Amino acid sequence: MKRVLLIPSDHGGGRGHVSRCIYLAKKLQAGGSETAIVLEQKHYQDGIDAGIPSYLLDTKKERFLKFQFKKPFWPRIKMIERVERPPVFLVFNGVAYQVPRDEYLSTRIVLMRFKKLVKIVEQFKPDVLIGDTHFLTFLLGKKFSLPVIQITRLAAFPPAPRFFWWLQDEPRLVEPNAIEPFAPLLEKLAINDVRKAEDLLRGDLYLIPASDQIEPVDGGRDDVLFCGPLTENYRGDQKIPFFDLPVDVPKIYVTAGGGANRFGQQAFFEALLKIFDRRDFKVLVSTGGLYPAKNLNGQSTNVLFVDWIDGMSAIRKSDLVIHHGGYGSMMETLSAAKPSIVIPFHSEQEGNGRRLKELQVGDLHLPYAGKLQDLLFSWPFGVYSMMAGTELALDAEQIISMIDGIYDQSLYARLQKISEELLRLQKNFDALKMLERV
Template identity: 40%
Template sequence: MKTFKPDVIIGDLNLLAGMLAEKAGIPLFQIIRYAFHPKTANLLWWKNKPEGMVSPDVLTIFNPLMSKMGLNSISRAEDLLRGNYYIIPSIPEIEPIPEDSNTKFVGELTVSKKNIETPSWFHELKDDLPLVYITVGGGAGPVGNNKFFQTVADAFSGKPVQVVVSTSTKFNLKELPGSTGNVRFFNWVPGKLLISKADLVIFHGGYGTMMEIVSCGKPSITIPFQTEQEGNGRRLEYLEVGRVIKLSKEKPRRIDFNRAHGAYNLFIQESYDLTPEELYAEAEKMLGDDKYGNNAKALQSKIAMYDGRRQAMDLIEDKLL
């Protein structure tokens, strides 16, 4: 900070950005979403918290430090994300945050790779068969990645659909189910290009992918591996542009911790009982119901009215100049 001497700080869920901005006495623009905004923060907005859930006590960690630095104290963790101005990388339908003169919705704020070189196999995709694009990146978590990819292969092989699966480079394709006539596995594909071509997208609930799906006007199925991802999927489900499928019907297991700054716990899903039949049935239902596609197109028309990066820069320039 002393060397670079910035005029402004832009934070993206960085817990230290607010402390640095306050200490330096410069404006802070927070790129933030409903689940983490100091006024609306609620990671489990669609349901009650699990019985017995205890959050870590961050106050005993941060407040002594903030007092030592001459900064304002916090009353909960989300206060660390306070800013002078807020950039919402979405639209009000997805992020119902109250808008004011210091808060601006800008729509999709992702870097599109749609215009990169098109893979040769892309032209082999047929126009007379539905295309399902599946992307989960490296986020399959403790339930086991191979199980999920095997479920995908078993669910769609031989069915009247064509499926492209993006696994990310974290996985060795030789250790995953082999590609069949209508199901293909790749370490990497041009994501937005596939989304724009697909009739249905199945993903893990990542925010960037979600916003690309919305901007392309596509229905989706979310198979979340953690709470934030499920929250994204539940918002799409609430808007009737998508559905959520859980990896297991069993309740997550509670794990308790005792540390120097107090006790807390977390809930982890270790079981996996999603069957190929269940996955295909959900996909078939989505593909056969025009409601989801029509609603997705309507939502696309709303996000098309925003200009992401340009509007974000307009807010920053307007407040600084």
């Protein structure tokens, strides 16, 4: 039986990458494989709690590498010109932006992380590596001549990524020079065909945690496997008194997502309160701990805020879900055959909302008004740009109109078909046979 080491991206929100890998590790364990997972401090306990042998990738000591004896003496990301208001929506165009976000701020940091991962591989002695948007998994595979399985999707699909798949002309942005931090390591490993960030996410097999309808990559390829959601499907039985009482009005669940990183959370939640107060809906809003629910409650009889709730339970008990467009939330709503409206914080989430709209099972509401502003950042490897919407604007009548337009039988028929396909793929996914393909 093969030994498998899973390496998810553990930066940013991170929870989606980690939870997928934990689910996959448990599935492999159940089949008799020996598995282990590499996690940073933020999610390390999650692996322990799941019963997965966990290795800590300690990045705290990297702070000692952020001071150097040559320029830049203090490698960091800096906004060159500040905006008057924090962004409520960000535009970027690919995984290259994840390199500075993941704090690959110097070649020394890259080499230090790689050295730690090398020690973990030497200790665990895996036969297969599985990565989830982690930029060093492919390079580890090259060093140890190990097969690599990459959990991926259309937006970051290494052979042919399509981030702005809904646009003919992509926004003109200056991408981060994402390969430069890895240049010494690439040279050391004699890898000379890496040209863009997605090239660092290559593998021998690509595992797509969806269906080809949701992620239309080239499914005819021998190295692509659609497996359905990498998440437990037995969750969702938590009691929710606010939703459990019988009512004759639609029940709406709103979640901002713990990894949304939206600025101005208070204004966002207050806008939701203003939209739904005294309307014919019963609305449950999870703040995800981004803003105290107690500061918002008591102002409405039909809108309740909570700091945390079991998301799958709330989804299953609701008639409609409003979410930020995170991949996990999208797959949970589709698996539960629930319509949704996406209010995204950034372009990747917008893409998920547009996919739901294209499939005619949801809608999209961009949360800003006015023109997008240019944002310019400097980092040790040059400059890069994004664009931002800084004026929060939730159009109440447009959102209510979207909700009214969702309730038709054809939509539920489409949702049911998509849900059945996802659950079929999930049920038929054989993780052990997957290992035989690499």
